[in-house]
Amino acid sequence: MSKLFRNPIFCGLDTHDLDEAERLAKTLVPVVGGLKIGLEFFYAFGRSGYERIAETGVPIFLDLKLHDIPNTVAGGIRSLLSLQPAIMNVHASGGIEMMKRARGVVEEEGDGRPWLIGVTLLTSLDAGDIARLGAQGSPSDQVRRLAAAAQEAGLDGVVCSPQEVEVLRQDCGSDFKLIVPGIRMKGESADDQKRVMTPSDALVHGADILVISRPIIRAADPAAAVENILADLPPAA
């Protein structure tokens, strides 16, 4: 786990209700490592909504998964950098040239720059889904190809499912950041996630950050849900 953050849990504020998002932020900021702002929140409230959450001082993963030609992605990243997120991402399947251009723009920020992360294969996809899309091999094969491309382009790490963490640690080394959604406690509904694992197993395999949304934000007491997850983590986390 990165020592930069209080703990490895980043909770996704996946809501289009600003009051709810602010309530969640207030209760979660003292207990999480960071918050994630993604498509649902950002498309509803944009930069001003982002800034209201950022005012709490919590590290933010700005999860907009940019995916376009190199010039357009580089411009998009440039426009977002003034928000000063801790982490931002692009789709690794956008290609090495696109990721290199994005990396170049992020590097202009110097030491305080965000981590730039490549999304590999969405955790909602399994072997059957990718076979229908024409990909060769297993989900793990596909994730390894995309992670290798992200590493070649100089990205800081990737988003992958917990099921690929172990092999990516071997492939990509200990400094490469592995950001991992598809996290569920034993017996909990997977919802639309297909490649899942428990938080403690994901960390034992070598994940840096656990991205968790519905199991926390739908709980009657979201802060207590985070505390329960933290209590289940191995001590080194």
Ligand SMILES: O=C(O)c1cc(=O)[nH]c(=O)n1[C@@H]1O[C@H](COP(=O)(O)O)[C@@H](O)[C@H]1O
């Ligand atoms: O980039 C992501 O954060 C992401 C990538 C991925 O492959 N799968 C995935 O679930 N996510 C995000 O992680 C969060 C997981 O949400 P829950 O399934 O509710 O815990 C959502 O906000 C997704 O947008």
